[in-house]
Amino acid sequence: MYVLYHGWRSSASRRVRLCLAEKGLAFESKLIDLAKMEHHAPAFLKLNPNGVIPLLILEDGRSLYESGTICEYLDETHPEPPLRPTDPFERATMRNWIRHVDGLIGNLIIFNWAHSMAKIATQWSDAELAEKLKNVPSKERREAWLRTARKPYTEDERQEARDKLKVGLLDRMEETLGKSAWLAGDRYSLADIGAVPFVKRLDEEIAPDEMTAAKHPRVAAWWTAIQARPAFTTARIGPFTSA
Ligand SMILES: N[C@@H](CCC(=O)N[C@@H](CS)C(=O)NCC(=O)O)C(=O)O
Known part of the structure:
Protein backbone atom coordinates (compact mmCIF):
# COMPACT_ATOMS: atom_id res chain seq x y z
CA MET A 1 0.00 0.00 0.00
CA TYR A 2 1.12 3.56 -0.62
CA VAL A 3 2.25 5.59 2.36
CA LEU A 4 1.48 9.30 2.18
CA TYR A 5 3.28 11.82 4.37
CA HIS A 6 0.91 14.75 4.30
CA GLY A 7 -1.18 17.32 6.14
CA TRP A 8 -4.96 17.55 5.98
CA ARG A 9 -4.76 21.29 5.31
CA SER A 10 -1.68 21.30 3.08
CA SER A 11 -2.62 22.38 -0.46
CA ALA A 12 -0.07 20.19 -2.18
CA SER A 13 -1.13 17.20 -0.04
CA ARG A 14 -4.74 17.87 -0.97
CA ARG A 15 -3.85 17.54 -4.65
CA VAL A 16 -2.33 14.10 -4.12
CA ARG A 17 -5.25 12.93 -1.97
CA LEU A 18 -7.64 14.10 -4.70
CA CYS A 19 -5.72 12.14 -7.28
CA LEU A 20 -5.60 9.00 -5.10
CA ALA A 21 -9.33 9.34 -4.44
CA GLU A 22 -10.19 9.72 -8.14
CA LYS A 23 -8.24 6.53 -8.78
CA GLY A 24 -9.82 4.70 -5.84
CA LEU A 25 -6.38 4.08 -4.32
CA ALA A 26 -5.98 3.49 -0.59
CA PHE A 27 -3.00 4.82 1.33
CA GLU A 28 -1.53 4.66 4.79
CA SER A 29 -1.69 8.15 6.26
CA LYS A 30 1.35 9.59 8.03
CA LEU A 31 0.54 13.05 9.26
CA ILE A 32 3.35 15.58 9.39
CA ASP A 33 3.01 18.43 11.85
CA LEU A 34 4.44 21.41 10.00
CA ALA A 35 4.24 23.69 13.03
CA LYS A 36 6.55 21.26 14.81
CA MET A 37 8.78 21.31 11.73
CA GLU A 38 8.66 17.53 11.41
CA HIS A 39 9.30 18.01 7.69
CA HIS A 40 12.74 19.44 8.46
CA ALA A 41 13.87 16.44 10.49
CA PRO A 42 16.99 14.83 8.97
CA ALA A 43 15.16 11.56 8.19
CA PHE A 44 12.47 13.44 6.26
CA LEU A 45 14.96 15.68 4.45
CA LYS A 46 16.74 12.56 3.26
CA LEU A 47 13.56 11.56 1.42
CA ASN A 48 12.59 15.07 0.31
CA PRO A 49 15.52 17.51 0.32
CA ASN A 50 13.05 20.35 -0.35
CA GLY A 51 11.64 19.84 3.15
CA VAL A 52 7.97 20.06 2.19
CA ILE A 53 4.97 17.77 2.08
CA PRO A 54 3.55 15.69 0.47
CA LEU A 55 5.83 12.71 0.10
CA LEU A 56 4.58 9.43 -1.32
CA ILE A 57 6.28 6.13 -0.50
CA LEU A 58 5.62 3.65 -3.27
CA GLU A 59 4.76 0.00 -2.75
CA ASP A 60 8.36 -0.99 -3.52
CA GLY A 61 9.74 1.45 -0.92
CA ARG A 62 10.96 4.15 -3.31
CA SER A 63 9.65 7.64 -2.68
CA LEU A 64 8.42 10.61 -4.68
CA TYR A 65 7.92 14.27 -3.86
CA GLU A 66 6.35 17.25 -5.72
CA SER A 67 2.58 16.98 -5.86
CA GLY A 68 2.34 17.56 -9.62
CA THR A 69 4.93 14.87 -10.30
CA ILE A 70 3.30 12.43 -7.88
CA CYS A 71 -0.09 12.92 -9.56
CA GLU A 72 1.41 12.32 -12.99
CA TYR A 73 3.10 9.17 -11.70
CA LEU A 74 -0.18 7.92 -10.25
CA ASP A 75 -1.97 8.59 -13.53
CA GLU A 76 0.70 6.75 -15.51
CA THR A 77 0.66 3.73 -13.24
CA HIS A 78 -3.12 3.67 -12.70
CA PRO A 79 -4.56 4.94 -15.98
CA GLU A 80 -8.24 4.61 -15.03
CA PRO A 81 -9.95 6.98 -14.87
CA PRO A 82 -7.57 9.06 -17.00
CA LEU A 83 -6.57 12.37 -15.42
CA ARG A 84 -4.36 13.65 -18.24
CA PRO A 85 -5.54 14.67 -21.70
CA THR A 86 -4.47 12.33 -24.51
CA ASP A 87 -3.84 15.18 -26.93
N1 LIG B 1 5.83 22.34 -5.05
C1 LIG B 1 5.59 21.54 -3.87
C2 LIG B 1 5.12 22.46 -2.76
C3 LIG B 1 4.94 21.70 -1.47
C4 LIG B 1 4.64 22.64 -0.31
O1 LIG B 1 4.88 23.86 -0.39
N2 LIG B 1 4.14 22.08 0.78
C5 LIG B 1 3.81 22.89 1.92
C6 LIG B 1 2.47 22.49 2.46
S1 LIG B 1 1.24 22.83 1.22
C7 LIG B 1 4.85 22.68 3.03
O2 LIG B 1 5.31 21.60 3.24
N3 LIG B 1 5.17 23.78 3.74
C8 LIG B 1 6.03 23.75 4.86
C9 LIG B 1 7.24 24.62 4.73
O3 LIG B 1 7.43 25.25 3.69
O4 LIG B 1 8.02 24.68 5.68
C10 LIG B 1 4.57 20.46 -4.18
O5 LIG B 1 3.68 20.73 -4.99
O6 LIG B 1 4.65 19.35 -3.62
Whole structure:
Protein backbone atom coordinates (compact mmCIF):
# COMPACT_ATOMS: atom_id res chain seq x y z
CA MET A 1 0.00 0.00 0.00
CA TYR A 2 1.12 3.56 -0.62
CA VAL A 3 2.25 5.59 2.36
CA LEU A 4 1.48 9.30 2.18
CA TYR A 5 3.28 11.82 4.37
CA HIS A 6 0.91 14.75 4.30
CA GLY A 7 -1.18 17.32 6.14
CA TRP A 8 -4.96 17.55 5.98
CA ARG A 9 -4.76 21.29 5.31
CA SER A 10 -1.68 21.30 3.08
CA SER A 11 -2.62 22.38 -0.46
CA ALA A 12 -0.07 20.19 -2.18
CA SER A 13 -1.13 17.20 -0.04
CA ARG A 14 -4.74 17.87 -0.97
CA ARG A 15 -3.85 17.54 -4.65
CA VAL A 16 -2.33 14.10 -4.12
CA ARG A 17 -5.25 12.93 -1.97
CA LEU A 18 -7.64 14.10 -4.70
CA CYS A 19 -5.72 12.14 -7.28
CA LEU A 20 -5.60 9.00 -5.10
CA ALA A 21 -9.33 9.34 -4.44
CA GLU A 22 -10.19 9.72 -8.14
CA LYS A 23 -8.24 6.53 -8.78
CA GLY A 24 -9.82 4.70 -5.84
CA LEU A 25 -6.38 4.08 -4.32
CA ALA A 26 -5.98 3.49 -0.59
CA PHE A 27 -3.00 4.82 1.33
CA GLU A 28 -1.53 4.66 4.79
CA SER A 29 -1.69 8.15 6.26
CA LYS A 30 1.35 9.59 8.03
CA LEU A 31 0.54 13.05 9.26
CA ILE A 32 3.35 15.58 9.39
CA ASP A 33 3.01 18.43 11.85
CA LEU A 34 4.44 21.41 10.00
CA ALA A 35 4.24 23.69 13.03
CA LYS A 36 6.55 21.26 14.81
CA MET A 37 8.78 21.31 11.73
CA GLU A 38 8.66 17.53 11.41
CA HIS A 39 9.30 18.01 7.69
CA HIS A 40 12.74 19.44 8.46
CA ALA A 41 13.87 16.44 10.49
CA PRO A 42 16.99 14.83 8.97
CA ALA A 43 15.16 11.56 8.19
CA PHE A 44 12.47 13.44 6.26
CA LEU A 45 14.96 15.68 4.45
CA LYS A 46 16.74 12.56 3.26
CA LEU A 47 13.56 11.56 1.42
CA ASN A 48 12.59 15.07 0.31
CA PRO A 49 15.52 17.51 0.32
CA ASN A 50 13.05 20.35 -0.35
CA GLY A 51 11.64 19.84 3.15
CA VAL A 52 7.97 20.06 2.19
CA ILE A 53 4.97 17.77 2.08
CA PRO A 54 3.55 15.69 0.47
CA LEU A 55 5.83 12.71 0.10
CA LEU A 56 4.58 9.43 -1.32
CA ILE A 57 6.28 6.13 -0.50
CA LEU A 58 5.62 3.65 -3.27
CA GLU A 59 4.76 0.00 -2.75
CA ASP A 60 8.36 -0.99 -3.52
CA GLY A 61 9.74 1.45 -0.92
CA ARG A 62 10.96 4.15 -3.31
CA SER A 63 9.65 7.64 -2.68
CA LEU A 64 8.42 10.61 -4.68
CA TYR A 65 7.92 14.27 -3.86
CA GLU A 66 6.35 17.25 -5.72
CA SER A 67 2.58 16.98 -5.86
CA GLY A 68 2.34 17.56 -9.62
CA THR A 69 4.93 14.87 -10.30
CA ILE A 70 3.30 12.43 -7.88
CA CYS A 71 -0.09 12.92 -9.56
CA GLU A 72 1.41 12.32 -12.99
CA TYR A 73 3.10 9.17 -11.70
CA LEU A 74 -0.18 7.92 -10.25
CA ASP A 75 -1.97 8.59 -13.53
CA GLU A 76 0.70 6.75 -15.51
CA THR A 77 0.66 3.73 -13.24
CA HIS A 78 -3.12 3.67 -12.70
CA PRO A 79 -4.56 4.94 -15.98
CA GLU A 80 -8.24 4.61 -15.03
CA PRO A 81 -9.95 6.98 -14.87
CA PRO A 82 -7.57 9.06 -17.00
CA LEU A 83 -6.57 12.37 -15.42
CA ARG A 84 -4.36 13.65 -18.24
CA PRO A 85 -5.54 14.67 -21.70
CA THR A 86 -4.47 12.33 -24.51
CA ASP A 87 -3.84 15.18 -26.93
CA PRO A 88 -0.17 16.30 -26.56
CA PHE A 89 -1.04 19.99 -26.76
CA GLU A 90 -3.70 19.70 -24.07
CA ARG A 91 -1.33 17.62 -21.95
CA ALA A 92 1.29 20.38 -22.25
CA THR A 93 -1.39 22.91 -21.30
CA MET A 94 -2.21 20.80 -18.25
CA ARG A 95 1.45 20.90 -17.16
CA ASN A 96 1.58 24.66 -17.66
CA TRP A 97 -1.48 25.08 -15.44
CA ILE A 98 0.12 23.05 -12.67
CA ARG A 99 3.35 25.02 -13.01
CA HIS A 100 1.46 28.30 -13.02
CA VAL A 101 -0.53 27.45 -9.89
CA ASP A 102 2.67 26.25 -8.17
CA GLY A 103 4.12 29.71 -8.84
CA LEU A 104 1.28 31.32 -6.87
CA ILE A 105 1.97 29.39 -3.65
CA GLY A 106 3.72 32.31 -1.93
CA ASN A 107 0.47 34.28 -2.08
CA LEU A 108 -1.44 31.46 -0.41
CA ILE A 109 1.15 31.03 2.34
CA ILE A 110 0.53 34.62 3.46
CA PHE A 111 -3.02 33.64 4.42
CA ASN A 112 -2.56 30.01 5.41
CA TRP A 113 0.36 30.30 7.76
CA ALA A 114 -1.35 33.04 9.73
CA HIS A 115 -3.69 30.29 10.94
CA SER A 116 -1.63 27.19 11.09
CA MET A 117 1.98 28.08 11.89
CA ALA A 118 1.73 31.46 13.59
CA LYS A 119 0.30 30.25 16.90
CA ILE A 120 3.37 28.14 17.56
CA ALA A 121 6.05 30.07 15.67
CA THR A 122 5.35 33.32 17.53
CA GLN A 123 6.11 31.53 20.83
CA TRP A 124 9.65 30.51 19.89
CA SER A 125 12.53 32.39 21.49
CA ASP A 126 15.04 34.07 19.15
CA ALA A 127 17.48 31.24 19.80
CA GLU A 128 14.86 28.57 19.03
CA LEU A 129 13.83 30.37 15.86
CA ALA A 130 17.42 30.72 14.66
CA GLU A 131 18.01 27.01 15.31
CA LYS A 132 14.85 26.00 13.41
CA LEU A 133 15.57 28.28 10.46
CA LYS A 134 18.91 26.51 9.95
CA ASN A 135 17.02 23.40 8.81
CA VAL A 136 14.75 25.14 6.29
CA PRO A 137 16.23 24.30 2.89
CA SER A 138 14.93 27.21 0.80
CA LYS A 139 15.52 30.94 1.18
CA GLU A 140 11.85 31.71 0.34
CA ARG A 141 10.52 29.40 3.03
CA ARG A 142 13.06 30.63 5.60
CA GLU A 143 11.72 34.11 4.93
CA ALA A 144 8.12 32.86 5.25
CA TRP A 145 8.90 31.23 8.61
CA LEU A 146 10.68 34.35 9.82
CA ARG A 147 7.76 36.56 8.82
CA THR A 148 5.26 34.22 10.45
CA ALA A 149 7.23 34.10 13.68
CA ARG A 150 8.22 37.75 13.99
CA LYS A 151 6.71 40.10 11.44
CA PRO A 152 3.15 39.19 10.40
CA TYR A 153 2.20 40.15 6.85
CA THR A 154 0.59 43.59 6.71
CA GLU A 155 -2.88 44.29 5.36
CA ASP A 156 -1.26 45.83 2.24
CA GLU A 157 0.75 42.67 1.65
CA ARG A 158 -2.34 40.53 2.15
CA GLN A 159 -4.26 42.67 -0.34
CA GLU A 160 -1.44 42.41 -2.86
CA ALA A 161 -1.44 38.61 -2.49
CA ARG A 162 -5.24 38.53 -2.80
CA ASP A 163 -5.04 40.58 -6.03
CA LYS A 164 -2.41 38.25 -7.46
CA LEU A 165 -4.58 35.22 -6.73
CA LYS A 166 -7.61 36.92 -8.25
CA VAL A 167 -5.83 37.94 -11.45
CA GLY A 168 -3.42 34.99 -11.70
CA LEU A 169 -5.92 32.31 -10.87
CA LEU A 170 -9.59 33.28 -10.98
CA ASP A 171 -9.45 35.64 -13.98
CA ARG A 172 -7.25 33.22 -15.89
CA MET A 173 -9.50 30.28 -15.06
CA GLU A 174 -12.56 32.25 -16.10
CA GLU A 175 -11.02 32.93 -19.49
CA THR A 176 -9.92 29.31 -20.00
CA LEU A 177 -13.28 27.91 -18.96
CA GLY A 178 -14.85 30.04 -21.68
CA LYS A 179 -12.97 27.93 -24.23
CA SER A 180 -13.13 24.44 -22.73
CA ALA A 181 -15.22 22.63 -20.14
CA TRP A 182 -12.22 22.04 -17.87
CA LEU A 183 -8.84 23.72 -17.49
CA ALA A 184 -6.99 21.50 -19.98
CA GLY A 185 -9.65 20.39 -22.43
CA ASP A 186 -13.02 18.77 -22.17
CA ARG A 187 -12.17 16.30 -19.40
CA TYR A 188 -11.42 16.83 -15.76
CA SER A 189 -7.63 16.56 -15.38
CA LEU A 190 -4.66 17.13 -13.11
CA ALA A 191 -4.83 20.80 -14.10
CA ASP A 192 -8.18 21.06 -12.31
CA ILE A 193 -6.87 19.08 -9.35
CA GLY A 194 -3.92 21.47 -9.15
CA ALA A 195 -6.22 24.46 -8.79
CA VAL A 196 -8.71 22.93 -6.31
CA PRO A 197 -6.83 23.61 -3.04
CA PHE A 198 -6.23 27.23 -4.04
CA VAL A 199 -9.82 27.85 -5.07
CA LYS A 200 -10.98 26.27 -1.82
CA ARG A 201 -9.05 28.89 0.14
CA LEU A 202 -10.20 31.75 -2.05
CA ASP A 203 -13.79 30.62 -1.60
CA GLU A 204 -13.72 30.13 2.15
CA GLU A 205 -11.60 33.05 3.29
CA ILE A 206 -9.35 34.95 0.91
CA ALA A 207 -11.82 36.31 -1.65
CA PRO A 208 -15.31 34.75 -1.32
CA ASP A 209 -16.82 37.81 -3.03
CA GLU A 210 -14.87 36.90 -6.18
CA MET A 211 -16.34 33.40 -6.27
CA THR A 212 -19.87 34.51 -7.06
CA ALA A 213 -21.74 33.86 -10.31
CA ALA A 214 -21.70 37.62 -10.87
CA LYS A 215 -17.90 37.98 -10.70
CA HIS A 216 -16.58 34.66 -12.05
CA PRO A 217 -19.58 32.67 -13.33
CA ARG A 218 -17.59 29.90 -15.02
CA VAL A 219 -15.30 29.43 -12.03
CA ALA A 220 -18.34 29.34 -9.76
CA ALA A 221 -19.93 26.58 -11.90
CA TRP A 222 -16.57 24.71 -12.07
CA TRP A 223 -16.33 24.90 -8.28
CA THR A 224 -19.84 23.51 -7.83
CA ALA A 225 -19.01 20.60 -10.15
CA ILE A 226 -15.71 19.94 -8.35
CA GLN A 227 -17.35 19.79 -4.94
CA ALA A 228 -19.96 17.33 -6.24
CA ARG A 229 -17.29 14.79 -7.20
CA PRO A 230 -17.17 11.87 -4.74
CA ALA A 231 -13.36 12.22 -4.66
CA PHE A 232 -13.71 15.68 -3.13
CA THR A 233 -15.35 14.13 -0.08
CA THR A 234 -13.01 11.12 0.06
CA ALA A 235 -9.95 13.38 -0.10
CA ARG A 236 -11.20 15.40 2.88
CA ILE A 237 -10.81 18.90 1.47
CA GLY A 238 -12.35 20.32 4.60
CA PRO A 239 -12.42 23.85 5.99
CA PHE A 240 -8.91 25.16 6.48
CA THR A 241 -9.40 26.43 9.99
CA SER A 242 -10.90 23.29 11.49
CA ALA A 243 -9.72 20.30 9.40
N1 LIG B 1 5.83 22.34 -5.05
C1 LIG B 1 5.59 21.54 -3.87
C2 LIG B 1 5.12 22.46 -2.76
C3 LIG B 1 4.94 21.70 -1.47
C4 LIG B 1 4.64 22.64 -0.31
O1 LIG B 1 4.88 23.86 -0.39
N2 LIG B 1 4.14 22.08 0.78
C5 LIG B 1 3.81 22.89 1.92
C6 LIG B 1 2.47 22.49 2.46
S1 LIG B 1 1.24 22.83 1.22
C7 LIG B 1 4.85 22.68 3.03
O2 LIG B 1 5.31 21.60 3.24
N3 LIG B 1 5.17 23.78 3.74
C8 LIG B 1 6.03 23.75 4.86
C9 LIG B 1 7.24 24.62 4.73
O3 LIG B 1 7.43 25.25 3.69
O4 LIG B 1 8.02 24.68 5.68
C10 LIG B 1 4.57 20.46 -4.18
O5 LIG B 1 3.68 20.73 -4.99
O6 LIG B 1 4.65 19.35 -3.62
